[in-house]
Amino acid sequence: MLIDPVTLIAALIGASTPILLAAIGELVVEKSGVLNLGVEGMMITGAICGFVVTVNTGSPWLGFVAGALGAAALSSLFALLTQVLLSNQVATGLALTLFGLGISALLGESYTGINPPLTPKLFPEAMQQLPVAGPIIFGHDLMVYLSVGLVAGVAFFLRRTRAGLILRAVGESHDAAHALGYKVVTVRAAAILFGGACAGLGGAYLSLVRVPSWTEGMTAGAGWIALAIVVFASWRPWRALIGAYLFGGIAALQLRLQAAQIEIPVALLDASPYLVTILVLVVLSSNKGRANAGAPAALGRVFHASG
């Protein structure tokens, strides 16, 4: 029995959406010059907040809003610590992941083994039944379209708007941006909150659509993959989309190849997205002569107005 490419593509889009949402948020955060390694913690917080609210209200949409708000609230802690109290971003980000994993386990204690109300598909049944285009284009829920829209929005915002230009300026040189009168801390805090909300949406998508149930630690490293995708994408929104679909696509493909009993070296295929990431880094660095080609110049550096 062979693999049906249509169901494969439909599956990979769904499988990639959580990491795409988290990656696009983190991309904006990093573009503003902040490295938030707490994506995993924010995702899982979004997963539990979304799950709890959906189960209690019966509305997946309220759940997604709650997931975004919950994770944004967690990221506000990161913003406070790194932007106001000037703590180390790497250490604070790691702490945020630990905190998120812990608090989500606590919140979710009584929510294991429950099935949430299903998230409806956006388009009517008739459109989903269309051959080929039905499952691939019309067969998803609102969040999938929103994630692609978000990529387009972020790409437009960063390239074409004044606010986007300011955000990039802050990320390239916070001292220069500060000297020009831009509020570095405010811009960065806003970016961090946006990143948190996106990671929360990604987490909620995991617990409400992709799995869908709550299990402690259920993100199982998805946040770290989102961080890798930002680097893979060399901080460009559309490349992040390609990266996320590539990671998700290979994962979905290899499972299906196995289920169809087609002989493939599983481990190699599983590792291939990481190999591609390394390859991309090598190509980028050789082209521009810099190892961190495309990285915002002020990434991870602490800003203080006096300095």
Place this chain on the structure above:
Amino acid sequence: MKSLSLTLAAGLLAAGSAFADGHEPFKVGFVYVGPVGDLGWTYEHDQGRLAVEDAYGDAVETVFVENVPEGADAERVMTQMVLDGADMIFTTSFGYMEATNAVAAQFPDVLFEHATGFMRNTPNVSTYSARFYEGRAVIGHIAGHMTETNTIGYIASFPIPEVIRGINSAYLHAREVNPDVEMRVVWVYTWFDPATEADAARALIDQGVDVLMQHTDSTAPQTAASEAGILSFGQASDMYQFAPEPRISSIIDDWAPYYVRRVGEAMDGTWEQADTWEGIGPGMVEIGEMTEVIPEEVRASATALMESIADGSYHPFTGPINMQDGSAWLAEGEIADDGTLAGMDFYIEGVEGEIPN
């Protein structure tokens, strides 16, 4: 980066252990591969830990670290536990084998118990496991009866003997009652990753699978089975919240009696190196309630099979059984020896596909 956070976690855990009355409790550490709330494998080990606390009260103190990756990180976590005063450490995943033996060699006064492994390099390392394949025989029997598409799906974790044994045992007993049955195996290379497990389940369901087995730790495949309206079995823990459908029965690991016994022996000084491998008979493996979705006569035949395994009158690997390539493995009436089973690295005849290496 994940490893760093784990080391931090280990450090934090260690910080909360100060006893003032001068009487030091016996300290037992547990290293877990997943979270205690997985409702599967790690959950059952943690139930065992809690049973130890119940049994010995203030005389013991237990600590655990969850989500410890298999490999070098595990070694750091174990070393940290020893440095924080652990007298005995249970390492509860196959992939901790080298790490357990490496740390045990450095600390001869600390006792180590490694689950599902076979390496005991120093006298302070014991190994223990359950004969999960006995449970697999029973659920394979049920699956063979229940499948209508004659296609059983199997979500496998890593290609290690324990997992391969389960696939062989389940297939063998499914085929016994349904000669047309086919088994589809998907290797996910993880013990715990709900999203991947769910995707694997869906990939199998798309291929026509209508009965699903898993050798991974989360309940995600149960949810996927429920969505698709197919049947499944609880794994490692009862997963009863998915009964009566999709979960129609389960394999439960009960570690508590073993943990209580071994900690007791360690405390009174009678602990000795051992290689324990117990099944349905002694109660280390249990079969969860068979729901009414299973026809009564199948429940009866499955129960009879379970009882014959428990009282030792039947061994799940009794010949004639051929290997995948058709060559003879067990002759008529021959029973597989524990050595071969412990190192099983081949499929039996009829299982399709290759074991990845």
